[in-house]
Amino acid sequence: MKLKLLGLALSALFLASCGGQKPVTINTIRPADIGINPAIETILIVDRTKPSDENKWLNIGEAILTGEGIEGDKAAAQAVVNSLKNQLQISPRFNVLVASERLEGNSFSAAFPEPLNWSTQQNLLNRYKADALVCVEIVDSDFIITEGKRKVKRTVGTGDNQKTIEVDEWYAEGVGNIKIGLRMYDPANKEIIDQQLLDQTNTWQAAADSKAGAIAALINRNSATRELANMVGHDYAYKIAPMPVQLRRIFYTKAKDFPPLEEGARLAEVNDWQSAITVWEKAIPNAEPKEAGRMSYNIAVAYEVLDDLKESERWAQQSYAKYGNKTARTYATQIQRRIVETQVLENQMK
Template sequence: MYSINIYRFLLTASIAVAITLSSCSMRTVRIQATRPADVTLPSHVDTLLVLNRTYFSSQAVGIIEGLLTGELPGEDRAGTQAAINAFQSTINYSNRFVVKNAAEIFPGNSISRAFPEPISWGDIENLCSKYHTNAVMAIEIYDTDFIVTDGKRLVKKEITENGVKKTVETNEFYAKGVGNVTIGFRIYDPVNKVILDQQLITQSNTWETTANSAQDALAKLIAKSDAARYISQLAGNSYAYKIAPMPITLTRKYYKKGKNVASVATGSKQAEVNDWAAALETWKGSLLQSTSDKDAARICYNMAVAHEVLGNLEDAKLWANKAYVEYGSKKAKKYSAILDGRIYDQNRVNEQYK
C-alpha cells in the first residue's frame, strides 16, 4: 500500500511539473474577433427603430394583470424601459446597426404571453418615415413575476467560547426571491413587408438574504421593481447579441523557443512586441534551420498563430495542418479544428455585414 501511494504521489507530481513546464514554454496572445449574430438580417436593414408595444389595449386587462401578478402601476413600464436601454447599450458595441427610439407607445401586450396581431404595414411605414429608419424592432410582450419564500434552517457556525473555538448549530432566517421575465421581440421589414424575426426571451435570477430574524431577512431582500429591472436588462442584452455581430476577445498560445533553433525565440520576442509580420518571417527562416520534427512542429504552430493574429485564417489553417500532418503535433490538430470554427464564423460575419 505504501509503495502504491508513493507511486501515485510521484505520478501526480510529474504531471503537475509537466503542465507547469508546458505553460512556461508558451506565451499568450489576445486576438480581437467578431462573433456572428444568431439571426442574419438583410443588408438593407441598417437602422432600427425601437418601439414599446407593451401598453395594454384595454385598461381593464391591465388592471387584471396587475392583480394577478402583484405589479404596481409603472413597474412594467420601468422594466420595459430597462430592457430597451440594455438592448441599445449592448448593440452599440456592434457597428452593424444605428438604433433610434420611438416616442410612441403602441397597444398590444396581453396576459397570455401570445404575440398580438402584427402592427399594420401602414403604421410601420409611417414610423420608419418619421424616424428615418428602415426596420422596426418592437417589444410586444412584457411579463414578469417575483416569487418570495422565507423560512429558517439550522446552520453550523464557528464561535469562540472562553478562548476555545467550537462549532455550534444555530437558527438562520432566510428570504429568497426568484424573478422571472418574458419579453417578446418582433422585427418588421417594411420594404419586403415581412416579419424578419420573432422571439420570446426569458430570463430569471435568484436572490437570497439571511438575518437573525425573518423580518430582517425580508427587509434585506431586493425590491421587486429592482429585480424586474435587472432581469429585463439581461433580456435586452441577450436579444442584442442574437441579432448583431459582436466583438469578442480570443486567446491563443504560441511557443517561446525551439529546442535546437535559437531564432524561434527571436520570433517569439517580435510577436511579444506585436510585430507579427516580422515574427512570421523569422519563423520561416527557423523552419529551414530545423533538424527535428519537434522544432518543426512548434515553428509551424507558431506560424499558424501568427497568420490568425494577422487575419489570414486560411493560411493559419494550412500551417496548423502542416504541424500535425507532417510533424505529428496533436496540439496543432486541435487548433486546426478551432480554426475551422473561426473560418465558418467569419464567413457568417462577412455575410451579415454585406
C-alpha cells in the same frame, strides 16, 4: 450603414502565462445569427406593450392576484429597449433610434398581438427616418420569494480562543422569470423579418441573522425584472447584428534547449507578430518534431492575430499533420469555423 468594421483592427491582449504557454485574447466581430437585408441601415426600437383600455383592467387584476407591481412590466419593457439599444450601438452594422411613444399591444398574456399595421409602421419610419422596426410586444414577469432557516458553521474568537460554532441563519431566495416577445418588421417589403419569444430565469439569494434581514438583503422584484430584461436585450442584439467578441488562444513560450521558440515568443509578447513568425519559420527545419510542431502552432496563432485566416489554417494543419501536435487539430477546426463566419460577416456588412 455604419462601416465601423473597416476601421476595426484586430487587437491582441495578453493574459497571465501558465506552464510554458501564454494566453492571448483576440478582439474580433462575430456574425449575426440571422441575415438582414443590406438596405436596412437604421433600426427604430419601439415599446409596444402599452395595455389597451380593455386590457388595462386585466393587468391591474393580475397585479393584485400575483403581487406584481402594475408598473413592473412597463419598467421591464423599457429595460429591454435600453439594453437592446446599448448593445446594438456597439455593433458596426446598424444605426439605432428609440421611439419616444409607447404603442398599444398585448402586455397581459404571453401571446403575440396582431402584427403592427403597415401604415403605422411606415408613419414611424418616416417620422424617425429609419428603415426597420424592432418592437417589444410581450412582457410577462414573475418573481417568487421563499425563505427559511438553516444551520451554518462560523468561526468566532481569535488566537487561542478561536473556535467553530454552529448557528441559525435565515436565508431568502428569489426566483425571477421574464418572457419577452420581440418582432422585427421590414415595412419596405411588408414582411416580418423575425419573431421570437425569449424566456429568461435567474435565482438570487441573501442571508442574515433574521428573517426580516434576509428578505431586506434580497434583490427586490423590480430590480430583478430589470436585470432579466437586460439579459434578454443583450441576447437579442447578438441574434440580429454582428457583435464584438473576444477569442482566447494560447501560444507556446518555453522549450528545453531550443532558444528560437522562446525568442519568437518574446517578440509576440511585445506584439511584433511578424518578426515572431520569421524567427519560428526559420528555426523549424533544425528543430525536433515536438518543437517544430509547437512553432508551427505558434505561427498559426500569429497569423490569426494578423487576420490572415487562410495562412493560420495552413500552419495549424501542418502542426498536426506533419509534427503530431494534437492541440493544433482542434485549433485548425476553430480556424475553419472562423473562415466560414468571416464570409457570412462580409455578406452581412455589405
